[in-house]
Amino acid sequence: MVIKTIKSGRRTNLILLFSIILIQVIFIGRFLYENSQFTSAYLSTAVLVGLLITGFSTVISRHSKLDHPIRMRNKDGEAIHNLNLGDWISLLSCSLGSMVTYYISIDLMLGPIIGASSVGLISSIPLLIAKENKTFKALPVPIYCGSFVGMSASFILTNIFTVGLVGFFAGLLFVGTQNMLIGIGGRLGTIAFMSVTVVFFLSKYLINV
């Protein structure tokens, strides 16, 4: 049973990692194909994909705990499937972070950079009061992750409630991928980008149908 859950967790982790690489490759590939000749685009995409895979394999082998399932294991090695209180706090703070950023950026018209950075600063204030508090220490990370979702333009996410929902989805991804790409800059942004694109294209497809 334990081995089964660990195996399934590893599989889910690999699927998530594969989708991150795929999104990055599509991202770069689309640009290259539209802006250069076929052969050079083909070659440069191949080189970039090679570098991305080499980089990812290094990160995985050295720094990530890919052996861990998608959720943390308890002392007996069993996967924990239920969300605990800390996870719920992360989910809600991610959602809240995205909504506040969107409000500052779009409704107050201060722009996404001021929106996200001010939310990041506000999330760090509790740390000044209680430095050793574990919850306060962990809180800025999901809030900052949510703030990237809130940086979306109004033609992508049209209202603040949609932003909150996407923020919640990003929170789920954040909780699920806590052991992945540890220490790599842009991890939170990648989670936010994945959730925004997935929700945007799903909604677009559903509306079109």
Place this chain on the structure above:
Amino acid sequence: MSDSFIIILTSVLGAFLTFEVSNNFKINKITTSALLSFTVAIFFRYCPKFFSPDVVHLIPVAFFGASLIGMSAEKVILKTEILFSGIIFGILFMFITSYFKGFGGGLGITACISVIITLGIKITYEKLTEIWIKNHSIITKNH
């Protein structure tokens, strides 16, 4: 100074400053990134006269995106690699920005790509050097 040079310089500065400030002063990485980006954004919002109008609104964006590179852990990436990632980010930022326009997290994914590509180049270089040294020693032995 050309616009692209300013963008690359901003990216390198954003990544390097975040990394250095957070590691030297032992400040939380999120606080460092947010504080520096906020300062730069406020400065260019209210004092935009120093650079050309085309580049003024891009500087805070590039700085914010690059500061995400600086949030990388010290164990994962070295100072020189941060600088190199900043250059890659600047180049990617100039060409790919239009593709993620409006999508939240676009800067984050670009920062992630820059860091991963830097690590990929580093590993490839190390492997190639290893192979070259091996071959070179075989050749010198034969001679």
